[in-house]
Amino acid sequence: MKLYENEISSATSRVRIALALKGVAVEKLPIAILGAEAENRQAGYLRVNPLGLVPALLTDERVLITQSLAIVEYLDERYPEPPLLPGNLEDRAYSRSIALAIASEIHALIPPRIAAHLSTIPGMDRNGVADWNRHWIREGMTAVEALITTRRTGALVVGDTPSVADIFLFPQAIGAQRIGLDLDQWPNIADIVSSLRTIPAFADNAPAARK
Ligand SMILES: N[C@@H](CCC(=O)N[C@@H](CS)C(=O)NCC(=O)O)C(=O)O
Incomplete structure (x- = not known):
């Protein structure tokens, strides 16, 4: 592949x-x-x-x-092992819903092509684009934190086993920190991310910082 x-x-x-x-x-x-x-x-x-x-x-x-x-x-x-979706039907849908909240409602608003087009709008400068990115990440992560708070039972988003929810949450949280957002404003997310940092598959595969 x-x-x-x-x-x-x-x-x-x-x-x-x-x-x-x-x-x-x-x-x-x-x-x-x-x-x-x-x-x-x-x-x-x-x-x-x-x-x-x-x-x-x-x-x-x-x-x-x-x-x-x-x-x-x-x-x-x-490659079914280890499974990346929980065994329980509701947990599977929940795990996907967290992944999609990050991919569709946060990340989709902030990739390079959006920043590039925003920059062409009269009056929009680098600070304006940075403010746009922080706004959508802050709003989206606050909603994700609220969703996680209602169901969290273990170290990670669903219990103690990594699922698609953690796989989508981790890079977005690293990106949020890099643009100056303090993860402590989202206590569950901050705690989950500190657990994920101890798992090499996550720690070794975070997005690299922009040079
Ligand atoms: N919804 C897509 C998003 C893919 C995406 O936006 N990728 C970014 C990098 S993180 C990209 O290729 N951006 C290029 C651009 O915005 O021009 C997915 O989940 O794969």
Whole structure:
């Protein structure tokens, strides 16, 4: 399998964490996503993935899978141990709902293409874009914290076993800290992230800091 990826990408980090938990190796194909060197919007990569986004997984059957949750669930079905979705039906739906709250309601509002387009709006400067990012992360993480608070019973989002909820939460929390948001304002998230930092599959696969 081949993974189109980028080291700073939060969405790629989710897939790398899942691969590490499964102990599965893939060939990594780096795609630049920032600035003048960005390859993700160039014709060559758009022919591979018309969405122009990373991650994208090319399976051994040469099927391209886009969208990190679809990729993580594909890996989970293909390599069932350890499972990344809880055994209980409601917990499975809950775990996916946390993953989607992060992917769809937070991360989708703040990737480079959004910042690039915002920057073209008259009156919008770097500070305005940074403020936009902090706003959506703060609002989204506050909602995720409230959701987690209603159901938390163990060290992680669902009990003590890593699930897709943790796999999506961890990179977003690292990103939040990097732009100056204090995780302590979300006590459950802060506590879960400190537990996840002790698990090598998470600690070794956080998104890299932007240079
Ligand atoms: N919903 C997608 C999001 C993918 C995404 O936005 N990836 C970012 C990197 S974290 C990207 O490729 N951005 C390029 C851009 O915004 O131009 C997923 O979960 O895979």
